[in-house]
Each structure stands twice: as structure tokens, then as C-alpha cells.
Amino acid sequence: MPFTTGRKTCAAAVAAAVALCVGMLPAAAQDVADFYRGKTVQLIIPSNMGGSVGLYGKLVTDHIGRHIPGHPTVILIQMPGAGGLQAVEFVSQVAPKDGTVFAEILSPSLLVPLMRNTRFEPNQLQWLGSLTARPGVVGVWHAARATTLAGARQVELVMGSTGVGSGNYWIPTLANAVLGTKFKLVTGYRGGADINLAIERREIDGRSNYWTGWTTVKPDWIRDKKLAFLFRTGPRAPDMPDLPSFAELVSGEERQMVQILDAPDDVGVGFFMASGIPAERMAALRKAFWEMMHDDKFLAEAARLEAPIAPVPADELHRVVASIYATPPAVIERLKQVITPKK
Secondary structure, eight states, X not given: OOOOOSSOOHHHHHHXXXXXXXXXXXXXXXXXXXXXXXXXXXXXXXXXXXXXXXXXXXXXXXXXXXXXXXXXXXXXXXXXXXXXXXXXXXXXXXXXXXXXXXXEOOGGGGGHHHHSOOSOOGGGOEEEEESOOOOEXXXXXXXXXXXXXXXXXXXXXXXXXXXXXXXXXXXXXXXHHHTOOOEEEEOOOSSHHHHHHHHHTTSSOEEEEEHHHHHTTXXXXXXXXXXXXXXXXXXXXXXXXXSOBTGGGOOHHHHHHHHHHHHHHHHOSEEEEXXXXXXXXXXXXXXXHHHHHTOHHHHHHHHHTTOOOOOBOHHHHHHXXXXXXXXXHHHHHHHHHHHXXXX
């Protein structure tokens, strides 16, 4: 089911799609095909293979090669660490800038430069597009001591997180500050699969996660009602139209802080390259990515995996990132103070 971000219009999306599909000059197209023929292209994913990030990364790895001129071999490289920061910094600073490396974003890592110094500039990332925006949901095991937002304000719930620079840390931490919840964060998990295992073993109560992170990896948990959901972030979650939005639960400056954390959900399953890629190769890869997202074989495989696809064009991702960094500095500073661990 498509997810609407509320920040774009159909006309804008269609215009962007038309722009992406405009063919390159024949000579330039031939040069790109000659470059990629016989090459190996690396797709970096910022996680291991146990969660939905890995699932979407493998899906792209298996299908994009036939849409790139010259049909290169595409291989998947796992690079978990630092809440996605390790992968995005590697692509930005270390990887070749010739068009042979691209990456999937762990979208909350786009916010890290707001909090501290990093080795990448979000506004300099070159986007290929996004497979879908991703509603975020805060969920707990059905047998937890509290299974409602009201209950989470009364009793302590232990929540799993990959680290202090990740969305699954920031969202519960901000909820504690502005909603009065009593979430206790346990950090250090390598990825979503490890957090899910800890939930199943009852070592922790729950986590902040993408809706598709549950539906693609633990559909039986959804089917069997093993989880209770407290609130959402970003776009509306399918099948749960009445789940309260974090942003709707607060107002004023607090709502602006929540909206900063909402923005990565609009980026969703985004894929990017570093700045400095030759323009004709960048254009070819954007076109290939857009074509792949509308390819019948790709869509059939996504449907089999129960992985929603609702294409977001590259220009919209640039706009979302720019909107994050246009937030008033005072709001950013307050958010930073709230979600930065106290020493």
C-alpha cells in the first residue's frame, strides 16, 4: 500500500518522473554503457541481513543491474555500525567517486550532523530515489507490563536500540521528555534482527521501528497480534489509521522537534551516491533506479516478500533533506539537548 508523505503533490511527482525518464544524448548513453560493461558495482547497506534494510537492499541488488547501461554485476556489501553513520561516511569519504558504489540510507543518520560533527554533508548526497516512505511505529510485546501510551506513562518499559545516534534511540528518548513516558533504553544491538530476538526472549519490551520493519521480517507477529503499538512517526501506517501520530500529541516547539525526527520517515528506503560522480553516470543511474521501481519482475518479487513499493523521486528526497536543515536553530538546539545522553 502506498504511503503518502503529505509533503508532495501528485503533479510534482509526475513532473519529476518525466524529468527522470528523459533520455540522454546517444553519445553520452554509449559512453556510460561502455564504462559499466564488465564492471562490478557495489551496493552498501548500513546493516546486517536480518532486517528490512537488508531485505530491501537485496531486492535492489537483484534487479537494478539489468537497467544500468552496460549491465554491470551488482554485489551487496554489509556495513553495519553507528546507527548507519559508518556506511554513509564510507560512501561520502572513502569509496570511489566513479559511479561504481551506491548505498541504502538508514534515514535517521541524516540527522546526526545536527547533533555532532560528522564526515558527511547531508545536502551533498546525490539521491537515486526511494522505494517507499516508511511509517515509524513504537511497539511493545503483547505481554509487556504496559501496552498503551497511557500505560507507558505509568510503568517503565525497556526498549532496544542500536545506539545513541539512531532513530530507535531518539524517538523513545524524546517521548520521555515531551510525552512523559518511562522508556528505559538499552543500546548496543547490531541491528533490527538482534533487537527482535531480544524482544522474543523477553529481555526487553519493545522498540521503535519502521512499520515495514515488522511486516516484512515478522509478519507472523502482526498476524498473531504479538505486538501492541503506542504511537507512530512519519506517514500514516497502513492497517492502523487511528494510531496516534507523535506530532499530533504535542504542539509548538515540541511539535517542531518531532517533525525533525519525522522527516527521515519521508526519505524511507532511500538510495544515494556521493557528490563528485560524473554527471552522465549519475543521470543514467537515476533513470535506471526509476525504471527498476516500475519493472514488473521487481514489483512481483517485492510483492512476494510483502515489501511495499511506493516510488519517491530523487528531487523529493533532496527537498526533504533541505527542509530538515532549514529548521530554526533554537529548535535544533533544544532537540539536541533532549536526545543527547547526559554524561
